Amino acid sequence: MAPVGPGRARGRWQLVLLVLAFALPMLIAIGLKVTGWRAERTQNYGTLLEPPVDLAGVRARTDADATVSWRNTENRWLLLARVPERCDDPCWDELARLPRLRLALGRHAPRLELMLLERAPPPERRAGLAPMRYAVLEPPAPDAIAHDPERGPAIWLVDPHGFLVLEYAPGYDLDRVIKDLKKLIR
Numbered sequence: 001m002a003p004v005g006p007g008r009a010r011g012r013w014q015l016v017l018l019v020l021a022f023a024l025p026m027l028i029a030i031g032l033k034v035t036g037w038r039a040e041r042t043q044n045y046g047t048l049l050e051p052p053v054d055l056a057g058v059r060a061r062t063d064a065d066a067t068v069s070w071r072n073t074e075n076r077w078l079l080l081a082r083v084p085e086r087c088d089d090p091c092w093d094e095l096a097r098l099p100r101l102r103l104a105l106g107r108h109a110p111r112l113e114l115m116l117l118e119r120a121p122p123p124e125r126r127a128g129l130a131p132m133r134y135a136v137l138e139p140p141a142p143d144a145i146a147h148d149p150e151r152g153p154a155i156w157l158v159d160p161h162g163f164l165v166l167e168y169a170p171g172y173d174l175d176r177v178i179k180d181l182k183k184l185i186r
Contacts, residue, residue: 044183045176046157046166049144053164059138063120068135070162076111077185078158081132083119084149084170092121095153096128097174104178108185117145157184 060068070078081095095116102109114132121129137145144164145156152170155177159165168177 044166045173045180046168049164049167052159053142053144055142055158055162055164058142060117060135061138063134068115070158072160074111075160076113077160077181078113078115080115080117080145080156080158080164082117082145082149082154082156083121084152085119087119087153091152092125095121095132096125098155099129099131100174101178101181102131105181105185111185112181118148157181 055070058070062068079098079101081098083095084091087095098114102112102114105112116129116132116134118136120134140146142164144167149170154170155168155172156164157166157168157180166180
């Protein structure tokens with residue numbers, strides 16, 4: 001076999017580098033997929049409900065005795081806030097912060113509705129909770145929202161198709177909830 005000249009050796013190295021340039025990103029992507037790594041900004045702060053809970057069979061009545069419609073054709077999302085049985089002043093103060101979510105969405109604010117579940121606010125708190133509606137679930141409620149949160153209010157997000165998709169446990173960070181909403185409601 002004849003010795004390889006410097007021109008051919010350089011050509012082979014260039015071919016190897018070219019193959020590596022295309023294969024290396026693919027190998028890195030496969031490695032990240034296998035280890036389960038995901039970029040921070042693609043993850044939700046809320047807990048994704050797997051599978052989503054279909055609310056089609058769940059009945060709820062508003063304070064005006066109207067039936068709540070979970071599905072809509074206007075592409076609106078619904079944020080449900082479960083009021084704990086014992087909701088003291090700090091609890092109601094936390095619930096009064098929820099209308100900020102709509103303000104943070106700017107021009108997309110009409111695409112988010114807010115609803116309190118199970119307990120009506122005291123009369124002195126109603127003005128601070130506007131534009132929230134109030135509804136009572138008729139039994140049986142889905143397991144995902146049937147439990148009474150003890151440490152404070154819990155919130156859930158219902159998509160326009162009537163599926164409960166995200167849950168935020170008591171003690172949620174409202175700024176991170178806003179980031180989730182901005183990603184979803186565009």
